[in-house]
Amino acid sequence: MKVEHSHDSKKGEFFILDGDKKIASLFYIFAGETKIIIEHTVVDPSQEGKGLGKQLVNATVEFARKNGIKIMPLCPYAKRVLEGSDTYNDVLF
Numbered sequence: 001m002k003v004e005h006s007h008d009s010k011k012g013e014f015f016i017l018d019g020d021k022k023i024a025s026l027f028y029i030f031a032g033e034t035k036i037i038i039e040h041t042v043v044d045p046s047q048e049g050k051g052l053g054k055q056l057v058n059a060t061v062e063f064a065r066k067n068g069i070k071i072m073p074l075c076p077y078a079k080r081v082l083e084g085s086d087t088y089n090d091v092l093f
Contacts, residue, residue: 001016001018001023001052001055002016002017003016003055003059004017005063010029010030011027011028011029011030012027012030013025013027014026014056014059014060014063015056016055016056018047021044023044023046024041024042024044024047024053024055025042026053026075027039027040028071034068034070035069035070035071035072036064036070036071036072037071037072037073037074038071038074038075038078039075040075041053041056041057041075041077041078053077053081057077057078057081060078061082061088064091065090070091070093072092072093
């Protein structure tokens with residue numbers, strides 16, 4: 001399953017589709033031009049335990065690194081993932 005991304009100048013979403021059904025989403029807002037705040041991550045209960053949430057967090061990190069953006073994770077899940085490994089220190093603020 002592929003992670004997709006949509007955004008405008010104020011907010012964005014990374015998501016995974018299964019056919020036409022959205023089964024996982026990570027929502028963020030822009031906090032200026034160089035920061036985003038991860039607000040919420042949600043995975044369909046039937047898809048829990050398959051690593052979809054982590055795929056969304058990793059896609060967000062890749063986006064941040066590519067665009068010189070720092071991340072503030074307010075979402076408890078994203079916060080646990082990002083603060084739980086030194087490999088993400090470069091994108092945290």
